[in-house]
Amino acid sequence: MVAGGWSMTAQEVLELIQRAKDERAEKLDLSNKNLTEIPPEIPQLTSLQELNLSFNQISEIPEALAHLTSLQRLFLNNNRISEIPEALAHLTSLQRLFLNNNQISEIPEALAHLTSLQHLYLSNNQIREIPEALAQLTSLGDLDLSNNQIREIPEALARLTSLWVLF
16 A cells, blocks of 8 residues: 555545544544545544644535544644534544644634634634634633734633643
8 A cells, every 4th residue: 555645546545544444543644645525434433533634635624523522633734624614613622723724714613612622723824803712712722823814812812821822
């Protein structure tokens, strides 16, 4: 099986997913695989704690991803994603969410339900405002919103007492 970059066929991607399912894998790396969508088989991998789908051509996050309730780290950076589905709020074990370098224009208030979230990366998108509800993310230590179109930061974010890095 070809492990590297661009040479992986759709069949090989499916085999990787099937193997992850059979082994009840905790990690799956499908970064740099030229994927245009998140394979529909992925939400069946309920033992996953880390899913890396960065550096692809993915434009949409399927709501079914919310079935991955053990997920702690989700890498979706460097894709073509324009919207964060509210269903992601069901990923209550999530600690790190990488959505930087996409085409996201707004942050859904539902993300405030991700109470385990410690690192949220949303730099290099088209975000215009920060919902006040993000102040409920009391575990957040790292929030990167750099290179967006944000004009003001809600005062409520001052309640994020764990925050030590804000870009």
